[in-house]
Every structure is written in C-alpha cells, then in structure tokens.
Amino acid sequence: MTDLPSSVPAALEHWAVTTPDAAALTGDWGADSYRELREQVLRAVSRLHRAGVRRGDRVVVAGGNTRWWVYAHLATLRLGAVSVPTNTRLSPAQFGEHAAALGASVVLVDEERRRLAAEVRTAPVLDLAGADDGPVAAELPPIAEVCAPDAPALISSTSGTTGRPKGAVISHGALWACARTFAEQLGLGADDSTRVLVPLFHNTGFVDQLATMLAVGGRTDLLEEFHTRDAVAAFEELGSTYLTAVPSIIRLLMVADGADAVFSGVRTVLYGGSPMPAAWSAELRRRWPRMRLVHGYGLTEFTSVVTLLPPDQVEARGESIGRPVPDVDVRIVDDGGAEVDPGRVGELWVRGATRMTGYWDDPEATAAKLSGGWLRTGDLARCDAEGWLHVEGRLDDVINRGGEKVLPASVESVLATCPEVAQASVFALPHPILQHRVLAALEVRPGREFDERSTRARLGARLPDYAIPEEFIVMQHLPRTASGKVDRRAVAAAVRAAAGADR
Template identity: 30%
Template sequence: MHYAELLKAREELTGPGGDFEIVEAEVLGKKLRVYKNAPPSIREFWASTKQFADRTYLIYEGERLTYAEAHEQVNAIAAWLFDQGVQPGDRVAIAMRNYPEWLLIYWACTSVGITVVGMNAWWTAEEMVYALKDSEPKALFLDAERLERVRDRPDLTGSMKMVGVRIPDLPANVTPWSEVIAHGGDMPDVTVDPDSDACIFYTSGTTGFPKGAQLTQRGCVANLMNMMYASASTALATQNATGVAPPEDPPPPVSLLTTPLFHVTANNCGAYATTAAGGAIVLMYRWDAGEALKIIEREKVSSLGGVPVMARELINHPDFEKTDTSSLAQLSGGGAQVPPDLVHKIESAISTARPATGYGMTETCGIITSVSADFFVDKPDSAGPAMPNFEVKCVDELGDTVAPGELGELWVKGSSVIKGYINRPEATAESITDGWLHTGDIARIDKDGFIFIVDRKKDMVLRGGENVYCAEVESVAYRHPAIAECSVFGVPDDRLGEEVGIAIVLKPGEKLTADEFREHCASIMAKHKVPRYVWFLADALPRNASGKFVKRDLRDRLSAELQSAGH
C-alpha cells in the first residue's frame, strides 16, 4: 500500500505554502494547531458560495432551490431576526425534520454570529422543554410535530418568538415562515468572532439530560478544512503512487443526506463539504432504503453518507440489483464504527463507489480521523489517521501516555474541540483537561499513524476480569451471511459480573439458531468472548435520532426478560 506516499502528501499539503498549511495560534488562551488559509468564520465561507448562483443547491421531494435563491432567503432570515431584536451572541433554536429551511436558518444565524440550537427532532415535550430552558433561545423555528409538543406551554413559549415552518393553520402567537421570507433585505453587516459559539448541539448516549456542546465558528470551519484535506491527501497520495491524476474539472457532487441535521454527521460533515464544492444536497423526509435507491437513480447521487447500518440496508435491499447506482462514487459511514465486512461489501457491490468513514464526535465539531478508498480497503478495521489540526495520544487510567501500539483512551487537542458544555462547568472540566478532550474511546495507533477504535470505554463487557470489546464481537457476528444487524452488550451475571449478550436481526428468509451462531463465533474468537445470551428479534433494532443502535434500551429490556424468566 501507498503509506509512504500518503505521509509525503500529508507533509506537502500541510507544510509551508501548502493549501492546508498548519500553524500554531493562540485560541482562547491555548496554543493550538490551526489552518492558516481557513476562512475566519462561517460568514465568509457561506458568502463564498455566491459564485455557484445558478447551480441547484437543495432538493427535497419535488422542490429545488438554487444557490442564488438560497442566498436571497438566508439574507431575509438574518435581516428579519435583527428586526426582532435578535443580536450576535443570542441563540435561535431549530426544531424540525430535515427540511430545506433547516439549512437556510442555520446559514442565516451563523453568518451574523447568532448561535443555532439544534433541537433533537425525536425529543418528547419534556426533553424539548429542558433544552429550551437550558439554552434560552430568543426565537424558535419549528414544524407541525414539534409545535404540537410545546404549544400548550405558555410558561415556555411566552417570551420566545416562534416561527412555524410548513404548517398550514398556525396559532396567533406563531409567525408563518412566508412572512419571514417576504421580509427581504440584505445580510446585516457584522464582524463574527471566530471563537464565538456557532451552534449548541446536544450530545446523545449519556445518562440523564443531554449536555449542550458549544461548537465554535472556528471549530466548524476547521472541520470543513479537515473534510477537504482528507479528500485531497488521499487523492494526492494515490496520484503519486499510480501516476493517474484525478479529473481536472469534476462535476459538482450530489449528496444524499440521510441523518438528522441537528448532528455533526449530516450538518458539519455532509452539508458543509457539499456546499463548499457547490454541489446539490438531497434531503429525505425519513430514512428508507428503498426510497433512497429511487433517489440515487433519479438524482444521479454521487455520495451517500450516514451511519453504517444504512449502507448495509441499501446493499441488502431487494431493489438494489434493479437500481442504477452507477452515479455513486462514495458510500460513507460515520457516527458508529463500520464493520470490516461492510467495507468489502461496499467495494464489491457497487463498482463505481469507494468506501469511506470518518470517526469523530459532537465535541470535535465533526471528524477526528478519516479514511477512504484503497487505504480503507487495506485497513478496514481502522478509522484512519488523525486530521492535521489535532494532536492525539492514547492514555492509561492515570492520564499517562501509553507505549506506541498499546491500548488506551484516545485524547485529542485541536482547534475544532468544543469550548465546553453550556451551564455544565463540572462536565466540561471532566471531559477536557488543559485543552485535551477525553473521547471515551479505547484505541491504538499503528506505525502508519492510523487509529483503531477498539470500543467505547464504557461500552465494554467486563466478564470475570476479562475485557470483551463489543465492537470486536459485532465484527465477528457480521461475518455470518444470515445476519442483517446486531448489537452486543453486557448482561449482569452473579458469578462473572457480566456475560456477553447479543441481539440479532436476520436477513429476510434466513434461519439461524443460537447454537449455530455460537459455533460461528467460537471458530473465530476466544471462548470467553462468545455471547452466552443470544436474542433473535423480528423487528429492526431500536435506534436513536442519529441512527445509532440504542444499546442501553436493548440491554435493559432483554435483561429484564431474563430475570422475569428466572435466569
């Protein structure tokens, strides 16, 4: 493989005079790695896309919006907000599905230094109330489903300006979207502080109420530079190794966004990268593999990004073979580890598409690592090398750096690490030490600088003193051809502390017994890692709003069934 060429490409691109030159700068009192050529804020980035005026920008069902039309509406939204007294430093919440309006509101707010609060569209009324009281937005843009959840809470909505999006019959206290757009006007003339909050995204997967992560303008722009750098470094390394140059003037990308815009996967990674390239973003009402195949064929989609299970569902769908997917150049998975077997399935199932993944977090405004094409195929269980604006290290329980290649918790430091969590100084101090973010992931770093995520620090089964990493067991399970999806977790055990449990959904028409499955596992990995408890579920595994499997719900429900059965 071309690892020497990759290292050379990285040095060339990030060195003096390179397109992605890295320099040190003081950011909020800390010396951090930053991109010398990055736009100072999101305002300048969004303004730069005016050059794509006549191109199609947003596609949703039968609707299409050009870049020129998008800029006109973004300007109107920003001007309207200023007229309502919303100023730089204030917050505006968005609570809706992936409608085109989501992105228009986002660009309007971030272009004038107003902080976007991304509300999880799956939240109940109580969860919405918590986040709105926590973030105190001056205005709330929401669709019919979200309005229904908060309309009877005058204590909450009384002082907040509410705008209804795609709602035909509005209560008197809610402004129609059409009125905002009809306002017109120019983009207000302000200077945006690079270290101000661009958005508040609430983190999932923790106990209790979620934490509002403060993603800065600098951090979001740095993540865009990371996305662009990842593509450029892979392309340059491949060109240097093979002598084959990529097309000089490739067509604008067409990206199908499949995950919610209130998370960094769709917003900071998918939407930013496609917008920077002057491409078209296709939005879906909800994820459906069959509908996605129709969209890919109809819109000539070139890239599809989502959580790994979506790529698996696409390839396994009965209509896959009948659909023209030749426009696809990339199938990427993020938000969860891509099982190695899926990397090879993507590579073999679609001749034009290459597999890709990015490992990252809300707390890093997007990706920490990225890997694609030949490098991903060669190291399918890797998350790729760290992006150049990060320092990375693996540490032990005391926070001391472990030896190269050894397992430890991954810590990262760089210009796209969040400022902290709003109203949660203790949580901030717990997660960030002197600029180093504790990812909570167990990892190792190989000789080529590629990072391998072994598991979540707390997503691990401790069986009789032996660590069993869930991701490893899932990876082995997916090597069985009958399995469509699975999730591994710890089941409480009086003797060993925990036993390994797995919930499995089979592909249509397939049959598999628990004993046959255990034999499959035992032929590949150590006996103590083979699941003792095996559940076959008829329905798809439960997921949260970002598409990740909800292990805690599965574990609690299935463990309770065991207890009630006397196990």
C-alpha cells in the same frame, strides 16, 4: 468578493456572487440556486431579527429535513446568533427543559413537530416554515465581524445515552475547519452533490454534508425522512456523487431494488459510527468499482471528523479508523494520563482546531472532558505497529464479568463474520456474583436462520471463553439512534423489559 471564505456564511455569500445560478439546495419543493438560497436566508435573518434575536442568542431549530430548517440554521449563523440543531425524538418535557437550559431566545418548530414545544415556557415558539413578507435584511454587520473564528456558531447536543444530553459549543472557526477538511481529504468540489439521509440535526447532516457542500459550492439534496424505498426513488430522480451514512443504512440501500440508481453515480462513500463488515466492502467495490470507500471516525465534541481510513486500506484494514486528518493530534493514555505502548489499549485523546470550546453552561462537565488542549474521547483505542488506530469500545461500555474485561465491539466484530447475522449488539446485564452477564442481540439476514451452535464455535475460535455471550436474543429490528447506528443501551433496556414481562 476578493477574500476567500473563512466561515459557512461567508461561503454562501461567495458562491451567491461567483456562481449565482448553480444549484445549492434541492428537495420536494424543487431547487434553490445559490442566489435564491442567499435571498431566502436573508429573509429568515430579517424574521429572526424582528423576533428579537441578537448576536450570541440561542435559537433552537427543530424540524424535518426541509428547506425551512436550512434557511433558519444558516440565518442564525449569519446573524451572529447560535444555532441549536435539536433532536426531534425528545419528549415534550425534555424539549422544554432543553430550551430552558439554553436560555433560548426563540424556538423554531415545524408543524409536524409542534407538539414538541407544548411545554416550552421560557421562549416564544415560532413556526419554522413561517413565510416572511417583510423586507430582505439590507444593513447587517460584516460577516467577518459576527462570524469570527472564535465566535460560537452552534451548540451540538451529545446523544445523551449516559444521562442528560450536553451541548458542545462549536465555534465558526471549528465548523469551517471541519467542512474544509472533508472537502480537501475527500477531494470534493463544486461539481459534487450529496443527499442527506440522516436527520439534519445530526452533525453528519449539518457538518459533513450541508456545511461541506457550501464550502465547495456543491449541491445538497434533502430527503425529509429516511425510508429505503423513498431514498431509492429520490436517487433515481436525482443522483448524488457523495454519500455518507452509517454502514447499516448503506447495507439497506445495497440490498434494495434499484440499488444501481443509488450507487452508480456515487464517487465517494464516507461511512462511520461502526466498522463496515469486510464482506459488505468487497461487495460494494465489486458492484461499483469506480466508487471510493472511506471510513471516518468523529465526535460531536470535535465538530465531527478526527480520523479517516483511505480507500486503499478499507478492505485490508476495515476495522481500523485510520489515521488523524491533517492538523489533528491523537494520543492513547492509561488511567493516569500517561501514554501507553503501541498495541496496548487505553483512552483516546485528541486535539485540534475543531475541538469544542466547552459544554454550554456546564463547567464541571467541561473540566472533566478537556485537559489542556486535549479532548478526552471516552473511547478505548489502540495503535498498531504500523500506526493505524483501532477503537475497541467505550470506557462506559466495558463489561466486567467476574473480573475479566470484555469489549463489546470486539465480540460484535466476530459476530459480523457470521453469514446469517445482519447486525449484532453485545451488552451486559447485572449478575449478583459475576457483576455482569454478557449477552448479544441480533438481527438475522433475510432468508437465513440463526444457528447458535455454529455461532458459538466461531466465537470460541477467536475469543476467550468469558467473552462469549451466555445468551443470544434474536430481534426483528434492533433499536437505532437518529443516525441509524445500533443503540446498545436501548437494546439492553428492551431485553430487560422483555425479561420482566416474562416473569
């Protein structure tokens, strides 16, 4: 193979030829070399083709973090079909609607999640882990033909926290550009490995980790489902050099027995979804000084990464999302689309090669999200005098308390400095006069007690009085999204439900 890879399937082919015996994928079954991974993917291609899947068809992939998920996803890409990594937390009704809306050609689910497909009526449902004893696909169109840069590779679903999830169509070119960006900006190579702690259907799993390791010829280690004890045991058995997770998951690993097994071999930690509290960053650097901490900010509609905060800035500028990665442009605009002055808060717009082509079969939502080459992120941000970007919250999360605007993230960042607070979520409940009330739900660190008086004093020293929560609700566990990030809307719903039950 003389040409350098230009897509994820081409990268798999490249490493299967140049380093065939190198480990590509590991898990509870053992390990696949690059040669073995390629063979398994080609068998899966044959199976999909015999099931009637053709170029451009949508293939729904729903399962745990198993080798079968990886084979099916990569086979779909190689066939020129469109992979749809799907959230396994959907209800059967939602899952059926999802498959129908996509016009899926086939739905693949593993045995543990078979119930998800109970209401699929529009496509055949196959076992994700089905064995294929037929001949390995031999005559396939050239990779460059079916994986052209502008050809759709996958449909990545948004979280759906503000309504029905939308599917961002990501091209092969965008997927490859994002994987290469991670590799180049984080200095990753063939001697690196990563353990997937998030569900593979999340773009952290299938882009930041799996695609990135395939881009550099590294190793992807699978953990079927995250539990702290299981994760530590997996790291004890086989360490990784590249770790990526939201800060709350990193914190669970930091305080676990056996944390050294997790972090001692790690060279790079990429975190995102929320800022890392400065105290956690300092502890990580003190305990494992050779480790590099990098803060990343990304979007489903941008394939993944938009900005990175480099290791030498993490402690000094921990609440910044950094600066744009190469070939990405950003601007901060007001309600009319005009750029705001430095230091002012506005909506963050981004553009670059990794932007989605649009939402699947939703021209209205696409038109609302895209403006020329720009993607409207929906995030409120500001750029400081030195050019560092800061996300202040979501447009749809802004709390209007009697005409005063409160950004939940700004309150949460102060709560993170309270020694007894492990995690906090600030949200609004309706008020007949003020429009919104400001509340905070929080988890208390083990062995500590929540002191509301000292917390109010700390907030009062750093925030306007209207931004201080009227009420603090201590919860044993805050609801989280699939990636491990605190789910603000689920927190609010839980508080509303509890309030209703108490009446």
